[in-house]
Every structure is written in structure tokens, then in C-alpha cells.
Amino acid sequence: MRTSQLTTPALLVDAAGLEANLDTMAQALPGTRLRPHVKAHKCTALAVHQAARGNTAFTCATAAEMEGMARAGLGEDLLLANEVADATRLGALARSGARVTVAVDSEETIAAAVRAGVPEVLIDVNVGLPRCGCLPEDAGRLAERARGSGLAVRGVMGYEGHIVGLEDRSTRTAMLEESMAQLVRAHDLVGGDVISAGGTGTYDLNTWATEIQAGSYALMDTAYAKLGLPFAQALTVLSTVISVSDTWTVADCGLKALAMDHGNPSVADAEVWFCSDEHLTFAPQAPLRVGDRIRVLPAHVDPTVAYHEHLHVVDGDEVVDRWDVDLRGW
Ligand SMILES: Cc1ncc(COP(=O)(O)O)c(C=O)c1O
Numbered sequence: 001m002r003t004s005q006l007t008t009p010a011l012l013v014d015a016a017g018l019e020a021n022l023d024t025m026a027q028a029l030p031g032t033r034l035r036p037h038v039k040a041h042k043c044t045a046l047a048v049h050q051a052a053r054g055n056t057a058f059t060c061a062t063a064a065e066m067e068g069m070a071r072a073g074l075g076e077d078l079l080l081a082n083e084v085a086d087a088t089r090l091g092a093l094a095r096s097g098a099r100v101t102v103a104v105d106s107e108e109t110i111a112a113a114v115r116a117g118v119p120e121v122l123i124d125v126n127v128g129l130p131r132c133g134c135l136p137e138d139a140g141r142l143a144e145r146a147r148g149s150g151l152a153v154r155g156v157m158g159y160e161g162h163i164v165g166l167e168d169r170s171t172r173t174a175m176l177e178e179s180m181a182q183l184v185r186a187h188d189l190v191g192g193d194v195i196s197a198g199g200t201g202t203y204d205l206n207t208w209a210t211e212i213q214a215g216s217y218a219l220m221d222t223a224y225a226k227l228g229l230p231f232a233q234a235l236t237v238l239s240t241v242i243s244v245s246d247t248w249t250v251a252d253c254g255l256k257a258l259a260m261d262h263g264n265p266s267v268a269d270a271e272v273w274f275c276s277d278e279h280l281t282f283a284p285q286a287p288l289r290v291g292d293r294i295r296v297l298p299a300h301v302d303p304t305v306a307y308h309e310h311l312h313v314v315d316g317d318e319v320v321d322r323w324d325v326d327l328r329g330w
Contacts, residue, residue: 037215140189155194
């Protein structure tokens, strides 16, 4: 099949770019030094390629991702790097044979894990991102509570999400050191083998963590491309030109096919004006005609992929495979 036969908008994954990204990361962070985050691609077929390179322990963001990974035979060591108020589904998953660990940052989330029968937890520590995670000084008390309730505490996690996307490497490095000092301090109080942290933007800088939770590196986006990392932009959205005026051109790829929280997408040799629900308005350097196909580069990979049902793996204009984005939903 050729890309010209696909209904647009359609997600394309450049096979060579993806393979190179997975190889580069697996060489930098072999085995369980990397715990790939599946939220970035939500695709078990892609995760199989990560596992084949030895990166067999995975990070998930939702119960549905945990269940889907286990169903696909990838449940060797699954971390839900997120708090849940009701862990019932995770308990069931653990009893079905998958190794299940959940992040906890409060007495309530510890109680939820105990009630559901989730055997293992990480104490989630706030390392500067105003999101989940306890204060570093509370981590020891929570670990004690968890162990006292019969849970195995594997260690700590602390995601430096306020740092991973910073373009300036020296700022990223300096802020990371400060952030990870808090995580190490918490780990001293908690104990355990695991210090889980990191993302694509800090994969080679975060030497404090025992495992890095990077996800975007596999497919990449234009926000991360600005950091000069050794990962190729493997993901594009194939789109069809549907209207042409003297000044601008419109393609059938809008807000419902592209996440916009990191800004406008990009199109090679063109200035992107704006997106509306089903439209991308842009000014190409060379004129295009109705029916022409363009490849749009998303600014943020994770939510873009979550809008789509399939990843079309391509070699040039040939579609060599179609993978379901089967970890969508909650
Ligand atoms: C908990 C957690 N860990 C790690 C990541 C790293 O992902 P990325 O590879 O996009 O930097 C994220 C991304 O949002 C996250 O939420």
C-alpha cells in the first residue's frame, strides 16, 4: 500500500527513524536502565520493539496502559507512574501474573493499594513540578506506613517534568542537579533499589536515577527537536490539501488530529498560520494543489498519538505496517 491510498489525516511513523531512535536509546540506557514510558506512543506493537532491544520494564500513565501491556505479554515489570484513588484493576492485574508497581504519595493512595492487593509501590516525590508527589521530608514516613501495611516499597520516583523540555542544556543540567538532590534525599529516607525519574530531555544527564522513564524519544516532536537530541522526528501526520488561495493553503489536519499544547505544528518549507477543528492554514513557499499530500510535524507527540487509532509504519511512501494505538482510553 502507498501513503497516497490512506485516508487523511493519518499518523505516519518513519520506520528507519524509529529503529534508529530505539537503537540509540537502548545503547545509551541498556536493559532496565531505561523504563520506556508507553504514554508517548500507546502502542503495544511499538513496545515490542523496545522490549526486543532489552528495555523490558515499562512505565505507564493509566490503568488501561497497564492492562494492555500485560495482555500483550509485556507485563514483566510495569510501573504506573501515577496516583490512583481506586487501584482495584491494578490488584486484579497483579493477581493475573504481571509485576505491578504503583506510585503513591499519600496515606489515601497507600490505602488504595493495600485494599486492592497491589503488592509493590514507589514513593512518589515532588521534585519541583507542581503535580503529584509528596514533600521529600514526608517520603520516609509514607514508606514506613506502606511497609507497615504490608506493601513492598521498591524505592522512590520523582519526575522532573519542569526541566525535561528546557532548550538550554546548561540550564537543564543545573536545575536537574537541584531537583535530583531532593529525590536522593527522599531515597535516603525510603530505601529500596529504585530511583525512577527522567525523560527524553534528561536521559543522558540524569545520573542520579537508577532508571529513566523516557517515552518521547521513540517518535519525537518539534518541541523536543529544539533540544538537539540524537533522536529523529519519526512521527508525522499525513494530510491532504483541500483548498488553495493566492495567499494561503488549507490541509485537512486540525485540532482533532493534532495536540496543540506545545504550539502550532510545523510543515517543511511553509509558514503555519493556525489550526482550526479540521483545518491547517499555512503558507507554503512553493504552490500546492488541491489533493496534494503534506506531512505535518506535531509539536507534542503524546496527546497527538492519543487522537489516532493507528500508526502507519512507512518506508518513504510505502506503508509497510499498520499498528493499532491500542493503549488508548483509561
Ligand atoms: C511520569 C513521567 N515520567 C516520564 C515522562 C517522560 O516523558 P518524555 O520522554 O516525554 O520526556 C513523563 C512525561 O510526561 C511523565 O509524565
